[in-house]
Amino acid sequence: MASRDSSANWLAQADADLEAARANADQERHALACFLAHETAVKAVKGFLYSKGAEMVWGDHLSDLCEDAMALDPSFDFVKSVGALLDKHALGARNPDAVGGAIPAHLYDATDSAHAIEIAAEVLESVRQKILGG
Numbered sequence: 001m002a003s004r005d006s007s008a009n010w011l012a013q014a015d016a017d018l019e020a021a022r023a024n025a026d027q028e029r030h031a032l033a034c035f036l037a038h039e040t041a042v043k044a045v046k047g048f049l050y051s052k053g054a055e056m057v058w059g060d061h062l063s064d065l066c067e068d069a070m071a072l073d074p075s076f077d078f079v080k081s082v083g084a085l086l087d088k089h090a091l092g093a094r095n096p097d098a099v100g101g102a103i104p105a106h107l108y109d110a111t112d113s114a115h116a117i118e119i120a121a122e123v124l125e126s127v128r129q130k131i132l133g134g
Contacts, residue, residue: 007131010047014040014124021117030108034089037116038062041086044127045069045079051131062087073130082119089116 021036045065046057052072059065066080091098099107 007047007051014043025113030113031093031104033113034116035093037120038086038089040120041123044124
């Protein structure tokens with residue numbers, strides 16, 4: 001069971017995931033970078049929910065987590081609006097059966113990872129401000 005204090009741990013791990021996403025993109029592992037960008041945003045939103053007193057947060061679908069967050073802060077509608085752009089990477093960037101049998105490592109490119117990392121960084125910073133300001 002998490003506590004309000006654990007939100008800092010979620011944000012710290014989100015920071016680490018974002019750093020790992022950038023490192024993977026630099027090494028041209030763009031599918032993994034996209035997956036880690038998604039993980040960054042998910043962990044940030046989970047951190048927000050824990051900061052507001054949630055005892056258990058289930059799921060790794062960013063759009064669904066944002067629905068929960070919107071009940072506490074309606075401005076999460078913005079995060080939800082970009083969530084679908086990252087949610088597609090949760091499976092698609094890792095599993096060949098999610099992208100028509102193709103190999104994600106061969107499908108993703110620098111444009112994909114740069115876009116995912118940019119969104120993840122914006123989500124993380126936005127959520128950090130909501131936690132620190134709230």
